Amino acid sequence: MGRGFAEQSMVFVQVIVGGLLLGAIYALFSSGLTLIWGMMNFINFAHGEFVMLGMYAALLVVLYLGGSPVAFGAAAALALFGLGVAIYLALIRHVVRGPMLSQILSTFGLALLLRYTAFFIFSANFVSLPQTSLSGTLNLGGIFLPVAQLVAGVTAIVLTIALHVLLTRTTIGSRLLAVAEDRAAAMLMGIRPDRMQALAWGLSAGAAGIAGALLATAYPWSPSVGETFGLIAFVTVALGGFGSVLGSLYAGLIIGLIQAISAYWLGAIYKDIVVYGLFVALLWFRPQGLMGKA
Amino acid sequence: MKQPISPRAGVCLLAAVLLLFPLVFTEAFYRDIGVAFLLAAISASAWNIVGGYAGQVSVGHSMFFGLGAYAPLLCYTLWGWPLVAGIPVGIALSVGLALIIGLPTFRLSGHYFSMATIAVAELIRIFFGTWALVGGAIGLQGPAVARGWWDLTFRGDLPYYYIFLAVLGLLLFVTFEVGRRRFGFYLRAIKASERAARSLGVPVRLTKLKALALSATFTSAAGSLYAVKTGFIDPDSGFGILVSVQMVIVAALGGAGTLFGPLVGALILIPLQTAANTWFGGSGSGLTFILYGGIIVLIARFEPGGLHELWRRLAPIVWRRAHAA
Amino acid sequence: MLLDARNVTKAFGSFWAVAGADLSVAEGEIVGLIGPNGAGKSTFFNCLAGDTQPTSGRILFDGADVTRATPEAHARAGIGRTFQVPMTFEDMSVLDNVMVGAFLRHPHRSDARDHARRIVELTGLRPDQPGRSLGTPGRKRLGIARVLATEPRLLLLDEALAGLTPTELHEAIALVQRIHETGVTIVIVEHIMEVIMTLTRRVLVFNQGQVIASGRPEQVVKDEAVIEAYLGRGARSHA
Numbered sequence: 001m002g003r004g005f006a007e008q009s010m011v012f013v014q015v016i017v018g019g020l021l022l023g024a025i026y027a028l029f030s031s032g033l034t035l036i037w038g039m040m041n042f043i044n045f046a047h048g049e050f051v052m053l054g055m056y057a058a059l060l061v062v063l064y065l066g067g068s069p070v071a072f073g074a075a076a077a078l079a080l081f082g083l084g085v086a087i088y089l090a091l092i093r094h095v096v097r098g099p100m101l102s103q104i105l106s107t108f109g110l111a112l113l114l115r116y117t118a119f120f121i122f123s124a125n126f127v128s129l130p131q132t133s134l135s136g137t138l139n140l141g142g143i144f145l146p147v148a149q150l151v152a153g154v155t156a157i158v159l160t161i162a163l164h165v166l167l168t169r170t171t172i173g174s175r176l177l178a179v180a181e182d183r184a185a186a187m188l189m190g191i192r193p194d195r196m197q198a199l200a201w202g203l204s205a206g207a208a209g210i211a212g213a214l215l216a217t218a219y220p221w222s223p224s225v226g227e228t229f230g231l232i233a234f235v236t237v238a239l240g241g242f243g244s245v246l247g248s249l250y251a252g253l254i255i256g257l258i259q260a261i262s263a264y265w266l267g268a269i270y271k272d273i274v275v276y277g278l279f280v281a282l283l284w285f286r287p288q289g290l291m292g293k294a
Numbered sequence: 295m296k297q298p299i300s301p302r303a304g305v306c307l308l309a310a311v312l313l314l315f316p317l318v319f320t321e322a323f324y325r326d327i328g329v330a331f332l333l334a335a336i337s338a339s340a341w342n343i344v345g346g347y348a349g350q351v352s353v354g355h356s357m358f359f360g361l362g363a364y365a366p367l368l369c370y371t372l373w374g375w376p377l378v379a380g381i382p383v384g385i386a387l388s389v390g391l392a393l394i395i396g397l398p399t400f401r402l403s404g405h406y407f408s409m410a411t412i413a414v415a416e417l418i419r420i421f422f423g424t425w426a427l428v429g430g431a432i433g434l435q436g437p438a439v440a441r442g443w444w445d446l447t448f449r450g451d452l453p454y455y456y457i458f459l460a461v462l463g464l465l466l467f468v469t470f471e472v473g474r475r476r477f478g479f480y481l482r483a484i485k486a487s488e489r490a491a492r493s494l495g496v497p498v499r500l501t502k503l504k505a506l507a508l509s510a511t512f513t514s515a516a517g518s519l520y521a522v523k524t525g526f527i528d529p530d531s532g533f534g535i536l537v538s539v540q541m542v543i544v545a546a547l548g549g550a551g552t553l554f555g556p557l558v559g560a561l562i563l564i565p566l567q568t569a570a571n572t573w574f575g576g577s578g579s580g581l582t583f584i585l586y587g588g589i590i591v592l593i594a595r596f597e598p599g600g601l602h603e604l605w606r607r608l609a610p611i612v613w614r615r616a617h618a619a
Numbered sequence: 620m621l622l623d624a625r626n627v628t629k630a631f632g633s634f635w636a637v638a639g640a641d642l643s644v645a646e647g648e649i650v651g652l653i654g655p656n657g658a659g660k661s662t663f664f665n666c667l668a669g670d671t672q673p674t675s676g677r678i679l680f681d682g683a684d685v686t687r688a689t690p691e692a693h694a695r696a697g698i699g700r701t702f703q704v705p706m707t708f709e710d711m712s713v714l715d716n717v718m719v720g721a722f723l724r725h726p727h728r729s730d731a732r733d734h735a736r737r738i739v740e741l742t743g744l745r746p747d748q749p750g751r752s753l754g755t756p757g758r759k760r761l762g763i764a765r766v767l768a769t770e771p772r773l774l775l776l777d778e779a780l781a782g783l784t785p786t787e788l789h790e791a792i793a794l795v796q797r798i799h800e801t802g803v804t805i806v807i808v809e810h811i812m813e814v815i816m817t818l819t820r821r822v823l824v825f826n827q828g829q830v831i832a833s834g835r836p837e838q839v840v841k842d843e844a845v846i847e848a849y850l851g852r853g854a855r856s857h858a
Contacts, residue, residue, distance in 0.1 A: 041403070041405075042405075043405040043408070043409060091591065094595055095594055095595060099485075099598055100349050100350075101349065101351055101546065101550055101594070101598050102594045102595070102598040103405075103594075104351040104404075104405070104408045104594075105351065105542070105546060105590050105591075105593060105594035106591060106595060108353050108542075108590065109586075109588070109589070109593075109594060110587065110591055111587070112539065112583055112586060113584060113587030113588055113591060114587075115583075115587075116580055116581075116583040116584040116587060117587075119580055120580050120581065120584060227416075227535070231412065231416060234409045234412075234413060238409075269420070269423075269424045272416075272417075273417055273420050273421050273424075276413045276416060276417035276420075277417060279410070279413045280394075280395075280410065280413065280417070283398045283399055283406060287398070287402055287406065474728065475728055476726055476727075476728065479711075479718055479719050479722060480719065480722070482710065482711060482715075483708055483719045486706075486707075486708035486709055486710060487706040487707075489670075489690075489702075490706035490707075491719065492689070492690040492691050492694075493668070493670075493690050493693075493694060493699070493700055493702070493766070494694055494699075494719055494720045494723060494766065494768075494769055495694030495695050495720075495723040495769055496691065496719065497691055498691070551710075
């Protein structure tokens with residue numbers, strides 16, 4: 001009886017740790033989404049697809065160029081950064097001052113385009129990265145943690161905090177925030193809003209891309225994950241507060257935790273239902289989330 | 295600009311064409327397309343009320359379609375009800391859901407509403423896939439043989455065609471009437487500028503809720519019609535994102551916020567979809583959605599008013615050239 | 620007193636945009652609000668119009684407390700406002716734009732249309748012109764027509780006459796006078812001194828969130844505190 005309880009609590013601790021580690025990655029890509037919302041009052045419905053593309057970018061780099069996790073992580077980040085800037089220049093800046101239909105449909109259509117192109121190219125099968133230097137499992141006092149999950153989670157936390165520091169403590173960050181606060185005033189100060197917004201899109205997509213590469217090291221995926229991650233990003237940003245990167249950090253960890261516990265107690269099928277249900281509850285009771293402006 | 299035919303004559307002509315179509319083209323293939331066209335037109339026109347006229351962009355409208363589709367089949371499976379009786383049940387559920395979503399989100403900016411629609415549609419889809427009562431992942435079926443007219447289970451497409459046509463006619467009539475009255479003006483004002491509308495005394499939140507409820511009602515009806523015709527429903531065909539996407543693209547392509555935009559969109563996209571499925575087989579649907587995604591982005595980027603707006607801008611130029619020649 | 624605003628404050632975080640302002644307007648008056656940019660007059664104006672909730676203070680309209688009322692409630696109570704940036708309903712005609720306002724007091728389409736037509740005539744616009752084809756002066760005039768259709772007792776004009784040529788300005792001033800003659804009380808925020816001098820009989824000067832001077836326009840422009848507010852210290856001795 002005592003042994004059974006110890007084992008069960010070990011499993012539970014494992015569930016919690018696993019949830020937090022995954023939640024850290026949620027925090028990372030969600031901080032990209034919240035950055036755009038805070039800056040431009042714009043929601044990117046294709047953000048989940050950016051994460052998904054990051055995962056495939058990592059796969060392609062590993063398959064064709066070989067390379068360490070750092071290499072394919074950087075590759076995914078750069079590729080998605082470029083994609084983010086390109087999308088801003090070609091599409092977003094033209095619709096952002098237009099009717100709501102344009103704004104919503106622009107990234108919604110983009111999501112479909114990216115998702116189904118990925119289905120077409122990669123098929124709907126789940127894939128995972130071949131063996132990397134992060135394979136294997138650690139045994140930390142009875143808890144079994146895949147190395148990849150641990151490294152991915154910790155890296156995600158570090159990167160999210162780095163993004164927060166970038167925004168709040170550097171010159172470029174204060175320029176980004178200035179444009180978010182007051183576009184006209186920023187222009188008077190010699191800051192070019194268009195450039196800053198393009199940069200923000202690059203950072204947002206880049207964050208999603210790295211998050212994708214990190215996820216790829218530890219979890220299998222298919223093109224369908226974009227839709228799920230996109231919704232998780234919405235919930236995380238809503239919980240953390242639109243515009244707050246730190247808020248996304250806390251919220252991401254919480255969402256990861258809630259998801260893991262729901263899967264453990266209710267069954268894997270229910271983990272997403274609980275998270276989406278939480279979203280609806282947030283809209284009803286606390287739309288400004290933990291730390292942001294509504 | 296002088297028009298070749300008056301609007302009233304144009305509508306009569308359209309009605310005549312639609313009424314006579316299945317009598318002239320009697321093969322099953324044509325009637326199939328006709329029914330698919332009508333269903334797409336109904337769904338898109340229903341979406342159009344809240345997404346086109348009021349400017350509140352729902353990308354999860356399948357939630358109402360799905361509820362409308364499940365209700366008759368569920369009432370039949372559980373209690374043996376006639377399928378017709380399940381249709382009002384679906385509508386009631388959809389209106390209730392509309393309030394659950396609209397009440398909190400309509401006091402926030404438009405993006406919240408859009409996000410909520412996609413999240414709730416997914417939530418319901420996954421949930422229904424796990425719920426044994428509604429058939430789980432397998433779904434529900436209708437009666438194999440009609441027990442009476444009230445099961446709306448006919449052999450052949452002709453009765454369905456005319457029922458769907460009647461519903462479409464009713465929906466377009468309601469949309470037209472609503473558009474002419476105060477409610478319609480308020481919807482368009484909200485779409486153009488909520489802040490200005492508010493300052494003129496427009497009850498913005500209440501008006502949006504009414505629009506959503508009206509839209510949900512007809513979307514639910516469309517779902518019910520789909521279910522009684524196919525005799526089958528499952529979470530994906532009811533609540534899937536592709537159901538939502540089709541409503542949006544059909545309306546937006548033709549012209550969101552116009553009365554006949556959804557019909558034009560359906561007229562173009564349904565034959566296109568059918569052709570793609572025939573040519574490409576299974577992979578056709580994958581390509582179709584790449585195309586849909588691309589079309590939606592192009593509409594958003596270049597012509598949010600759809601083909602209607604494009605026509606409005608180009609027609610005077612075409613006219614002038616034709617007259618000058 | 621038709622409008623009675625007492626000790627209104629509005630804080631954004633630790634910044635007090637409005638730091639205690641009073642305004643009483645009797646029925647039939649035209650009152651001006653002036654002050655340098657950033658003085659808080661627009662924020663105060665938005666508090667009066669219901670667009671912003673004051674942090675503290677009380678606003679009464681004809682005895683009723685409208686301090687926290689929504690913009691819709693303000694309109695229904697009889698307070699109308701225009702916007703600095705007109706916010707025309709682009710896809711609707713001039714007449715339809717005005718009808719949106721008219722529907723507030725005339726729920727039936729034909730009544731609303733008749734009422735709107737009269738207003739459109741009064742303001743000198745063409746009813747069938749599409750909203751989007753109007754230039755800035757037309758849009759500003761349409762903004763006034765739209766809110767007039769709601770039959771306000773108090774009209775709040777937010778820089779409604781900015782950016783007009785001298786001819787347009789004179790026409791606009793004449794329009795505001797015509798409106799005033801029909802019995803509408805007006806509060807006007809404005810930078811253009813000609814407007815203030817011609818139209819208003821009483822002026823309040825804002826600076827740094829507070830009213831620093833009030834009185835007849837001719838007196839106020841000579842007030843030392845007012846000159847200092849606009850031109851800075853040093854300008855005083857040259858007045």
